[in-house]
Each structure stands twice: as structure tokens, then as C-alpha cells.
Amino acid sequence: MSAxxxxxKHAKKVNNFEHLGAICGWDNEAMMPSGGxxxxxEAMAELNVHVHSAxxxxxxC
Numbered sequence: 001m002s003a004x005x006x007x008x009k010h011a012k013k014v015n016n017f018e019h020l021g022a023i024c025g026w027d028n029e030a031m032m033p034s035g036g037x038x039x040x041x042e043a044m045a046e047l048n049v050h051v052h053s054a055x056x057x058x059x060x061c
Contacts, residue, residue, distance in 0.1 A: 010054070017051045 001009075021044065028040055 014051065014054045017047065017054060021047050021051065 024040070024044055024047070028037075028044075032040060
């Protein structure tokens, strides 16, 4: 796999994570069940760690 193909594959992975975050954010605003905010906040925080790691080349804990 060429360097360019690796870059495209990585960009798609980051984009998929960001898309998932957007879907979860919309769901949070539109239809999150009562009492679900703590679990949702923790899940979104974990997802954001992975997105940041993927974008900036750091390793997620």
C-alpha cells in the first residue's frame, strides 16, 4: 500500500469517527432517554479521545 493510500485510509477512519460523533450528538439533542446523559457523556468523551488520537498521532489510553 502506498503512502497516499495509507493517508486516504486513515482520513476515512477519522471521518467515520467524526460522523459517529455527529450522529450521537444529534441523538443526544433529539431523543436521548431520560437518565442517559451520564452514560452518553462518558461514551462521547471516549470517542473524542480516539478522534483526537487519530488526528494528532497520539495513542489512546
